[in-house]
Amino acid sequence: MGLPDQLLLSDLLRRQVRCDQGLERGAGVLAWMHPPVHRLLGWASRPSAFAQKRLVWRLDQLRGLGEQEVFVKGEPAETDAATLERLPTLIDAALTGADDVPLGLVADAAVELRSGRILHYLVARSDPRLPGTSRWRLSPDRIVDQQPGRVFTALRGLDDLPVARASVRQQLLRRSRRWKEQVQEVGGRVEERLEGWLEEPPWPEAFREEMPWPERDREPARDPRDPYAEERHPGEPDEPDPLEDWPEEEEPREPPREEPPPRRDRYRGREPHGDDDPWI
Numbered sequence: 001m002g003l004p005d006q007l008l009l010s011d012l013l014r015r016q017v018r019c020d021q022g023l024e025r026g027a028g029v030l031a032w033m034h035p036p037v038h039r040l041l042g043w044a045s046r047p048s049a050f051a052q053k054r055l056v057w058r059l060d061q062l063r064g065l066g067e068q069e070v071f072v073k074g075e076p077a078e079t080d081a082a083t084l085e086r087l088p089t090l091i092d093a094a095l096t097g098a099d100d101v102p103l104g105l106v107a108d109a110a111v112e113l114r115s116g117r118i119l120h121y122l123v124a125r126s127d128p129r130l131p132g133t134s135r136w137r138l139s140p141d142r143i144v145d146q147q148p149g150r151v152f153t154a155l156r157g158l159d160d161l162p163v164a165r166a167s168v169r170q171q172l173l174r175r176s177r178r179w180k181e182q183v184q185e186v187g188g189r190v191e192e193r194l195e196g197w198l199e200e201p202p203w204p205e206a207f208r209e210e211m212p213w214p215e216r217d218r219e220p221a222r223d224p225r226d227p228y229a230e231e232r233h234p235g236e237p238d239e240p241d242p243l244e245d246w247p248e249e250e251e252p253r254e255p256p257r258e259e260p261p262p263r264r265d266r267y268r269g270r271e272p273h274g275d276d277d278p279w280i
Contacts, residue, residue: 003065006119009040009091009109015070017045017057025055025076031109032056035090038118038140040111044084045076052080059116090151095123095138097155104158106151107135122164136161 013028026047033040042058055076064071095103107128110119121138136158145152155161 003062003113005113007065007111007113008122009043009111010107012043012070012111015066015068017055018069018071019075020063020071020073025072028070029054030084030087031089031091032087033089033091033118035088035146040109040116040118044079052082054079054081054084056084059113062113088148090121090146092128093146093149093151096150096152097157098153101156103153103155104136106138123158123161125158134163135165137164 009031013031016027017025019025024047026045028043029046030044031040032042032044040059042056042061044054044056047053047055056079057072057076058074061072061074061076062070063073090106091109093106095106097103104123104125105128106121107124108122110122111117112119118140120140122135123138124133124135126133138153138161142153142155142161143151144154
């Protein structure tokens, strides 16, 4: 429950104030600061939702911080809401860049508790009450001039400031920008290597001239007159015909015809001769 070295003003205002007597004195509603020297003097709490009374606490009265409460010692100064509205402050002031270009709003401040010195302001691009919005750090030395409700700087944009807390959209934009730069860098390296590879020959010129090419790698010579001629390489000896020494087969001969035996006369038991009439 001790005090840290630094504290955000929003963390101080959102807690309930509890005095050393154990009484709740309401939640913080407004910062009490001195803008010309960028110093936080204290804060004010609202003890009742219907009363106009406000309690102002000095920063040196702060004794401890809890999860939901701040502990103070001593008695506060009483005032009303109208008086507090006249106190100068840079919180919720419009931030203006070069050429009077609106950049955002001063949403918060980082405070050194020992001295009350404001280390830097936190700037939001849109409504700071929206959860998850981005925050950029604005150091007091970047402020050129200040008026009630307005802060003037020479910034061209919020990208000139360091990011204190990035929203989901801002993180995606930063990552996509970083990925795009990496892809462009890798693409440039690949293009340089490809151009160098195309300019250099695949082998030295002298080695290419002296390289003997085998005869078998050339186009085989063919006889244009014979479409079925075998492919032969020039200089290759003719291979012997395996059927050259094959013995020739003899043509088969027909067996001799056998003459039928002479007919015998079944009626006379003798062989017919010439024009003999078997009936005589």
